[in-house]
Amino acid sequence: MKKIQYLFAKVRSKIFKNNEIINDYFRKQGITLGEKCKIYSNILSSEPYLITIGDNVTFSNDVQLINHDNSICKIHPDKTDVFGKIKIGNNCFIGARVTILYGVELADDVIVAAGSVVTRSFNESRIIIGGNPAKKIGDWDTFAEKVSYNALNIEGLSSLEKKNMIFDDRILIKK
DSSP states (O other): HHHHHHHHHHHHHTTTHHHHHHHHHHHHOOOESSSSSSSOOOOOSOOOGGGEOOSSSSSTTOEEEEEOOTTTTHTTOOOOOOOHHHHHHHHTTEOOTTTEEEOOOOOOOOOOOOOOOOOBBOOOSEEEETTEEEEEEEEHHHHHHHGGGOOOOOTTOOHHHHHHHHHSSOOOOOO
16 A cells, blocks of 8 residues: 555656655655655655655665664574664765665765665765765765766756757767
8 A cells, every 4th residue: 555655646746746745755654854855766664763864865766775674583583673773864865776774874965876785874974885885985076076077957958958968069978
């Protein structure tokens, strides 16, 4: 039922072009969620009350937040699960297919590279983390300089306008 509710909220959010519809859905499920977030994944878990997300956070597609682990039952037969909070700071970007495990806290201004598995907390701001397990791989200033030539603002453009802008001779993507 939760999956159908999520899909319904996602469709309404797209139709009305309003991210707050999907954000409100996650808040109603128990996630503490800041303002102006863009969430393109079903980040709901079985313990949504253990998830806190700051303001202006973007989640790309297929992100998983895992706030419990049943493997402890193999080591301690009298225990069933390990639980931990997940806290994402303000102004973070979580890339496609990232997995964030229980007990992780990310500071403000952290970019998590696509495909990463975040197994520990990072309290430094303005960094980029990535890999499995995730580690610091860069900082915002170096990244901004590296990609500045290919950076565009496509907000509000149609697909054709975006394509034309990308292939315009003045900004043709070069390697």
